[in-house]
Amino acid sequence: MRWYNFFHIYQPPAWDEAIIRRVADESYRPVLKILEDHSSLRITMNITGALVEQLLALGMSDIVNRYRVLIHRGQVELVGSAMYHPILPLLPVEEARRQIELQTTLYRQTFGPEYSPQGFYCPEMAYDPHLDGLLLELGYTWVILDEISANGEIGTAPIDRPWILPSGLRAVFRNRHISDYLSFSSDLANPADGLRAIKEDSRGHEVLITAMDGENLGHHRHGVERLWEFLATYPGIETETLSTLAKQPGIRGQRLLSGSWSSQPADVARGIPFALWDHPENPIHQLQWELTRLIVRTVGECERDPNYHTVRHLVDRTLASDRYWWASASPWWDMAIVIRETQKLADAITPMTSVPPATRSAIEQLVQRITTTVELWERTGLAHKRQHDYLLGTGDVRFMAGGQVAS
Template identity: 30%
Template sequence: MSRSLFSLGVHLYQPPTQLKHVRDEIYRVCYEPMVAYMERYPCIKLSMNLSLSLGEHLPQEYLERLKALYKKGQLEMVNTIAFHPLAPITPRELLVKQIRMNEDFYRKHIIDNDPLPGIFPPEMAFKQSLAKLFSDLGYKWCVADDKIFVHQRSNMEDHLRAPSTWIPEAYGVGVLLRSRERSVELAFKDVFNGRRYARELIIGQKEWREKLHHDGASYLYLYLDGETFDHHRPGLLEHFLRPFCDEISESSEADLVPLNAIYEGFEKKRSCIPHSSWSSGVGEPAFHLWDHPTNEFHQPWNEFIRIAYAMAPSPLSEVLEDLFNRNFYSCSPWQYSMGHKDVARWCLPGFQRIADYYPPSWEKSRLQELINIMYSLTA
């Protein structure tokens, strides 16, 4: 049947070092109203990943409301990595533990023993070896960004570049590629007429299928920071989210579905999927906002992490593992890339505690040198 399937995903996260008053304000203007809108308007259906680093600070009453929406089928939960490390540069052992920690949090508060088939890597930072890890842990699909994948197929006609009737696959894991173009429109452009925007997407998908001579279904999904709604962009809940979902629910040509329905509904094809993130640009290092070879902060930040991991005893002590979890989150180098040096240094007291944990050695001295360099860069 010729039909458009759409999905809308939101990423809810705050770093472990976030200031309480900032986190509380985002809860007041964004997280709580988003759930209230879903409760008031059953047409709103979202896919959501919620990091433990935020979830452990949310009111129990809020988690119970998420669970109620989940049980009604309005909310799909997508797992993520508990404290938001950049997965491609994080040791497998720590990724496995943080993935399981986040899953345990979901099971305790939201999904009980239901299947959890999908996972969102922080920053949508993807490389093919992560698909192997996700497969080993039992995941069927993961989220990634489409820009670099589409670019590597630039020798093809436009309508053949982005998969809309099939799903790329690596190591048996479906890699669901979000539309960066459409997601960025929600984040930055005039989309405050949600009904009109939904109609544009429905028409666009119909035209796409016609170019493909495809008489079956096609899909497109958007995924963005949850904080976009009414924190970064006041009015987006009322003027975009509700009318957008209304329009699709009333359409005879489209459905708003969870990401797992897209995964289950389309053919999978083994593909070469390039390293990428939500921000990767053509001709740039894949993770340029976190690990750029010419960035004066990225280099000591990443060297510190590599040395700290290399020196870690096996098995890790609970103290050291918790320090790694709560300080090696991806925001610090990104904040420096954005010019927010005062925020980039929030991780450094934790880095100091890690350095202090180790016995005297050349490596410990180097860790201290790197901390001093990062403090001087962020002064």
């Protein structure tokens, strides 16, 4: 069996130093050691630019340097992505372009000027067909997606070879069932059960494509890193980088659907492909995006402001997906993070001297409305009810920082 592993590692901009150090010790360094101990292992990954910046700033350059060695050795293949982990389909195209180019610039500075990836990862695998043109224009030839974007379903699309899309872009799809099984529900005390699950999956016993957050290995769920090592080095299993699959003869595919690796079939069918970040029935999300659009528009209108470049950098960082995710209550919810990150977004334009008073007032009002609504959800138990209903309805099992998220 050929196994194509994709890992995405990320920490939000300006994140808690203690958390980053814990993740590094529980996940990043143990996985690096597995790769160093087994020179035949091959993986494809995205190391988000926001994480690279923080690792270097916090004196953890050993992680970056070890990855650089593995990249030059051919064991690790990097893809392109967006610098601060925004949900690309929800941004204006020029903002999406900027985020992608920021990461490319940082990667070339960090990993070498020869960095020129062919593959691309949309943060959260949040994809919409309108991104095809931008990715092709920027030189990408393939994108890794969740299988739900193939036909709106899970477990039915042929995903053992690349799809050639009408735009000319190629797509490779992850096997959601096996990816999530390994991350969240595998029997860590019985590694052979993982072999059984792979063999019993009708689409994964010859060619298997998995993709997951790299932090699932050792941080979010302790022991997954050891299971992965057992499976990836098991006799008869060969690991390859995704680019080797993407270059193979493909099948002509239809126009894909918008979706992410968290999208549920019912949400895609209802036209809500990015429900964890922009749900039309979540008033917090709607207010958040009203504020985001206002901030982005304001910065764009003030390019001649003497503090434009400082503010532009601050806004780039605040477009990260996390504030919307933590406001979803599906099942993720954290009142303090949502309020704090909302204030950061509003504060980003404070240094600008050319922002009209009416715009500043509108921003302040939106911040207050978001804060009031978030506090109401917390106080009345509405957030917890939404969490409970989500977990009950989907049957999902999720882990965060070593513990299971309970309904």
